[in-house]
Amino acid sequence: MRLTEFWDRMDHHLGPAYSRTWAETQALSELGGRTVVEALAEGEHAKTIWRAVWAHLQLPPSER
Template identity: 60%
Template sequence: MRHTEFWARMESALGPAYAPVWSREHVIAGLGGRTVVQALDAGESPKNVWRAVWETLGLPPSER
């Protein structure tokens, strides 16, 4: 998964205004207690970050 696809999924799930805020503010245990932005900046793959987001938000299997 590329970063562009990741951010498109984030906007689809949370909306274009809230996705960036949530990504900077919400700490996810599955990302080692980091935010989405921190995990991506540390080199975590967008695919792994999306899996953690998907699980945290309780999104349907079709969005995995």
């Protein structure tokens, strides 16, 4: 997954105004207590991060 697709999905589910703030502030247990931004900065793959966001937000299987 490319970063552009990742951010498109984030914007779709959280809204373009909120997705970046959420990604900077919400620590996810699925990411070892890191935020999305921290995980990206540490080189985690966007697809892995999306799966963590998907699980955390309890999105439908079709959005995985």
